[in-house]
Amino acid sequence: MPLDRIRNFSIVAHIDHGKSTLADRILELTDTLSGREMREQVLDSMELERERGITIKAQAVRVLWKGRQLNLIDTPGHVDFTYEVSRALQACEGALLLVDAAQGIQAQTLANAYLAIENGLEIVPVVNKIDLPQADPDATAAEVADLVGEDPARVLRISAKTGEGVADVLDGIVERIPPPEGDPGAPARALVFDSAYDQYRGVVAFVRVVDGSFRTREELRAMAAGTRFEAEELGFFSPDRRPTPTLEAGEVGYVVTGLKDVSRLRVGDTLTAAHGGASQPLPGYKDVKPTVFAGLYPTDSDDYPDLRDALEKLKLNDASLFYEPETSQALGFGFRCGFLGLLHMEIVRERLEREFDLDLLVTAPNVAYRVFTATGQELEVHSPADMPREFDRVEEPYIRATTIVPKDYVGSVMELNNDRRGSFDHMEYLSEERVLLSYDLPLAEIVYDYYDQLKSRTKGYASFDYDVIGFEEGDLVRVDILLAGEPVDALSLIVHRQGALPRGRALVDRLREEIPRQMFDVAVQAAIGSRVIARETIKARRKDVLAKCYGGDVTRKRKLLERQKKGKKRMKQVGSVEVPQEAFLAVLKLDGDKR
Amino acid sequence: MKSAPQGVRHLYVHLPFCAHRCGYCDFVTLVGKREGHGAYVDALLAELELEREVLAEGVETVFLGGGTPTFTEPRELARLLDSLPRAAEVTVEANPETVTPQLASLLRESGVTRVSLGAQSFDPRLLAVLERRAGPDDVRRAFYHLRDAGFDNISLDLIYGIPGQGPSDLERDLAAALALGPEHLSCYELEAKPGTRFVHAWGAELARQEEAMEGYFEQVVETIVAAGYRWYETANFCREGRQAGHNMAYWLGRDYLGLGIGAVSTVGELRWRNAPKLAPYLAALASGLRPPRELEQLDGPTRVVERLMLGLRLDRPVPLAEVAGAVEPGALDRLERLGLVQRTVGSLGLTRRGRFLGGGVTAELIAETPAKDYN
Numbered sequence A: 001m002p003l004d005r006i007r008n009f010s011i012v013a014h015i016d017h018g019k020s021t022l023a024d025r026i027l028e029l030t031d032t033l034s035g036r037e038m039r040e041q042v043l044d045s046m047e048l049e050r051e052r053g054i055t056i057k058a059q060a061v062r063v064l065w066k067g068r069q070l071n072l073i074d075t076p077g078h079v080d081f082t083y084e085v086s087r088a089l090q091a092c093e094g095a096l097l098l099v100d101a102a103q104g105i106q107a108q109t110l111a112n113a114y115l116a117i118e119n120g121l122e123i124v125p126v127v128n129k130i131d132l133p134q135a136d137p138d139a140t141a142a143e144v145a146d147l148v149g150e151d152p153a154r155v156l157r158i159s160a161k162t163g164e165g166v167a168d169v170l171d172g173i174v175e176r177i178p179p180p181e182g183d184p185g186a187p188a189r190a191l192v193f194d195s196a197y198d199q200y201r202g203v204v205a206f207v208r209v210v211d212g213s214f215r216t217r218e219e220l221r222a223m224a225a226g227t228r229f230e231a232e233e234l235g236f237f238s239p240d241r242r243p244t245p246t247l248e249a250g251e252v253g254y255v256v257t258g259l260k261d262v263s264r265l266r267v268g269d270t271l272t273a274a275h276g277g278a279s280q281p282l283p284g285y286k287d288v289k290p291t292v293f294a295g296l297y298p299t300d301s302d303d304y305p306d307l308r309d310a311l312e313k314l315k316l317n318d319a320s321l322f323y324e325p326e327t328s329q330a331l332g333f334g335f336r337c338g339f340l341g342l343l344h345m346e347i348v349r350e351r352l353e354r355e356f357d358l359d360l361l362v363t364a365p366n367v368a369y370r371v372f373t374a375t376g377q378e379l380e381v382h383s384p385a386d387m388p389r390e391f392d393r394v395e396e397p398y399i400r401a402t403t404i405v406p407k408d409y410v411g412s413v414m415e416l417n418n419d420r421r422g423s424f425d426h427m428e429y430l431s432e433e434r435v436l437l438s439y440d441l442p443l444a445e446i447v448y449d450y451y452d453q454l455k456s457r458t459k460g461y462a463s464f465d466y467d468v469i470g471f472e473e474g475d476l477v478r479v480d481i482l483l484a485g486e487p488v489d490a491l492s493l494i495v496h497r498q499g500a501l502p503r504g505r506a507l508v509d510r511l512r513e514e515i516p517r518q519m520f521d522v523a524v525q526a527a528i529g530s531r532v533i534a535r536e537t538i539k540a541r542r543k544d545v546l547a548k549c550y551g552g553d554v555t556r557k558r559k560l561l562e563r564q565k566k567g568k569k570r571m572k573q574v575g576s577v578e579v580p581q582e583a584f585l586a587v588l589k590l591d592g593d594k595r
Numbered sequence B: 001m002k003s004a005p006q007g008v009r010h011l012y013v014h015l016p017f018c019a020h021r022c023g024y025c026d027f028v029t030l031v032g033k034r035e036g037h038g039a040y041v042d043a044l045l046a047e048l049e050l051e052r053e054v055l056a057e058g059v060e061t062v063f064l065g066g067g068t069p070t071f072t073e074p075r076e077l078a079r080l081l082d083s084l085p086r087a088a089e090v091t092v093e094a095n096p097e098t099v100t101p102q103l104a105s106l107l108r109e110s111g112v113t114r115v116s117l118g119a120q121s122f123d124p125r126l127l128a129v130l131e132r133r134a135g136p137d138d139v140r141r142a143f144y145h146l147r148d149a150g151f152d153n154i155s156l157d158l159i160y161g162i163p164g165q166g167p168s169d170l171e172r173d174l175a176a177a178l179a180l181g182p183e184h185l186s187c188y189e190l191e192a193k194p195g196t197r198f199v200h201a202w203g204a205e206l207a208r209q210e211e212a213m214e215g216y217f218e219q220v221v222e223t224i225v226a227a228g229y230r231w232y233e234t235a236n237f238c239r240e241g242r243q244a245g246h247n248m249a250y251w252l253g254r255d256y257l258g259l260g261i262g263a264v265s266t267v268g269e270l271r272w273r274n275a276p277k278l279a280p281y282l283a284a285l286a287s288g289l290r291p292p293r294e295l296e297q298l299d300g301p302t303r304v305v306e307r308l309m310l311g312l313r314l315d316r317p318v319p320l321a322e323v324a325g326a327v328e329p330g331a332l333d334r335l336e337r338l339g340l341v342q343r344t345v346g347s348l349g350l351t352r353r354g355r356f357l358g359g360g361v362t363a364e365l366i367a368e369t370p371a372k373d374y375n
Helices: A019-029 A047-052 A079-090 A107-118 A137-148 A166-176 A301-317 A342-355 A407-419 A443-447 A450-457 A497-514 A551-569 A581-592 B037-054 B074-083 B101-109 B124-129 B136-148 B167-179 B197-208 B216-226 B245-251 B278-286 B300-311 B320-326 B329-337 B352-356 B358-365
Strands: A006-013 A059-065 A068-074 A094-100 A122-128 A189-198 A202-211 A213-215 A219-222 A228-230 A233-237 A241-243 A246-248 A252-256 A270-273 A292-298 A322-328 A332-339 A360-362 A369-372 A378-381 A393-406 A423-429 A434-442 A463-474 A476-483 A493-496 A522-528 A531-538 A572-574 A577-579 B010-015 B061-066 B089-094 B114-120 B154-160 B184-189 B230-233 B236-238 B257-259 B264-267 B270-274 B293-297 B341-344 B347-350
Touching: A006 A019, A006 A107, A006 A166, A019 A059, A019 A068, A019 A094, A019 A166, A059 A166, A059 A233, A059 A252, A068 A166, A079 A107, A079 A189, A094 A107, A094 A137, A094 A166, A107 A122, A107 A137, A107 A393, A107 A463, A122 A137, A122 A166, A189 A301, A202 A246, A233 A246, A292 A301, A292 A322, A292 A342, A301 A322, A301 A332, A301 A342, A332 A342, A342 A360, A360 A581, A393 A407, A393 A443, A407 A423, A407 A434, A407 A450, A434 A443, A434 A463, A443 A450, A443 A463, A443 A493, A476 A497, A493 A497, A497 A522, A497 A531, A497 A581, A551 B264, A551 B270, A551 B300, A551 B358, A577 A581, B010 B074, B010 B245, B037 B074, B037 B257, B037 B278, B061 B245, B074 B101, B089 B101, B089 B245, B101 B136, B114 B136, B136 B154, B154 B167, B154 B216, B167 B216, B184 B216, B216 B230, B216 B352, B245 B300, B300 B320, B300 B358, B320 B347, B329 B341, B329 B358, B347 B352, B352 B358
Parallel strands: A006 A068, A006 A094, A094 A122, B010 B061, B010 B257, B061 B089, B089 B114, B114 B154, B154 B184
Antiparallel strands: A059 A068, A189 A202, A189 A270, A202 A252, A213 A246, A219 A228, A219 A270, A233 A241, A233 A252, A292 A332, A292 A360, A322 A332, A369 A378, A369 A393, A393 A434, A393 A463, A423 A434, A476 A493, A476 A522, A522 A531, A572 A577, B184 B236, B230 B236, B257 B264, B264 B270, B270 B293, B341 B347
């Protein structure tokens, strides 16, 4: 198809503002799917996506509208997936900015809209849900127009639910979004903006062709990795895979590579012909760094190889996932994983548990620290267990946090941020009712129990987003938890000095409740270096006998003991203390899931 | 059926009849069947004949357990005792309310050398909780009747951890039992099995006193040992030389033959349990057949594990040579460091503290062996 008949676009929206519903309507209106094939959230194929109503993976679907080929690249909406969004946006020339007429602009809308603008995309603002009784389309249109510098009259007003205005959206895409630029005659180049792993066909790359064209069975080369493979199949999504003999400049589609090794084709790479291909790769994506880290351990140590394989597969679909092997004396073999944020972490964990049927222990999340030792060395620390007990100074990541909240809750958000070592940046009224608050905060304070607090203090009305802005020195200490004098590496924490006592105390109390009494007294301590800041004792059991045992009882009693023995095997051994898996779970939950 | 080379020297006979069932009891019992004792004794003797080949020439101990053996028709009880092999130790379990001067003499004349009297408590309130029929005075009277008949080897059974029993109640119970001067004492913590009528009635009370009960085992041991008894097995105490010989055979891992419904036998690599129902038992033996049984094959390693589990209940060490395969060396080192296990030359035993934690210590000590069942 000639370039001027192609439009590539994505939809930028806050969660629940109707992105998936709009995509569903577009598929219907363009007869891409018959009514019979239609179901809700067609593009969200992952079970998790449907359940949570969010998009995790980018998707690309081709529809035909009035003789034009429109490629919708569906992107995740959440802050954690900024990286995925930015890759998808690279493959587009324009974006629909979709805003709920009842809720107005949210923090994530802002972040993603700015991202689209930074990528030079043409923005088509759309106000959705105008059919809702509480909708205020005019006010919302004014807010959106103000944000993108557009005439409020040009803001489209639709109801994706009823279908009202959706045809105008399609027309708007054709009229307002420029066709892709590229040279159909130049050596072929395509950007890999995402990929998936097909268990039968290997790596499937999602590409946007920039120059030239690709043919099925052609030998291709990934320019950065140097990997060569045959294009076993080319095609596009409609929304299922539709094979096609060629993919041409400006088009969006997929390439079945047959590659079985997930590390040989990275997202961000450029595909070209193996022979007589392009000499210059397309500008790659920026390499994003994970901001939140946690240890992932299989509950059953025999599952370690399965966890390794699962992470390897996830990594193909999720270029931002970072992992490296880690050994914990308490939890055994596992991985230290890096995530883009807490939602990302939760999603990775859920996918591992659901799609790969793994039972996992996840340690308390922490951020990356820069530690400067007395000898002037600089270390990057991703795990409290790697934190030296002696150091010169530590720097921790700071974020600029944007909170949009009804004006009545401004005070409670400020109080929360002040409690969390935040410093006020600025505040502005978006409308008479809604206020944007900007604060600088240590990322570590967000990782621990922040979202829950924010939600409860604003009755769920706050929307929140952040950007990492850099590192600053902090008065941080490493708190170790000791059982009978042995540090439990998996429970070490890095916290601000002021938080050390309450956090240490909470952990010690919880452990005392969770660890069953042993055959000896067990001291449970929290310590900074050699200084104990909290202590409890689990008193030894005073009796543990099978009351009577005569000739008729022997078999039953033997089986009882053997069961008891098996139970012991499932415990994790910390020094001489047996800690049931459940105790770790409870403690890690206390520390990790409070959000 | 393979018998031990020297033959079995320990014989257990189960007499299931009881006047009523006590709330906490989980033994094989038959309540209110006053007739039919004769037929049951016939069956017991028939079973004895069928198994006689496994018995040794000289049987060392005979134990009549129940049920309430002394509730059995006196004539039938006498007939049974007369027909059993002679042995140096013949024990009969007795319930206080069944012990009359006549019964005591009958036992004595029938060759019984030892009586185990189910006192359980001396507190009328706690006896009522246990649904025992005898009062404290019945216990004492029974004890004196036995003494009068010439028994110089009497054991008292006590239960502690009864719902509503505080530490001072336990102290009084122990004092009352010791005041009688028995040769032997068995003290068990009440086993309240979840789902039973008893737990339904008393579970909440038991949960309330759980913390206080932590110390009861220690209190029992300290009190009885202070009175000059030897704590020779986890739950058993005796005057010097007055161990229960029959039970010692269990704890030393010897073979034994059990007769009657629900009775268990262990002979060489085979263990069997007679089915607990009376009618099929009687029917089989009436036609000269063995009663219905559950069989369990005991391989060598399993018997060694049992040897260790049972042996560690005693206050004398277990020879390492007999249990070496069943012990996990790492666990042994760890438990020794914790002061729970003591190794001496060629043997292995629990320390005093280790004995209070004997169950946990043994569980940790045993090396893993796959348990096999051939039912």
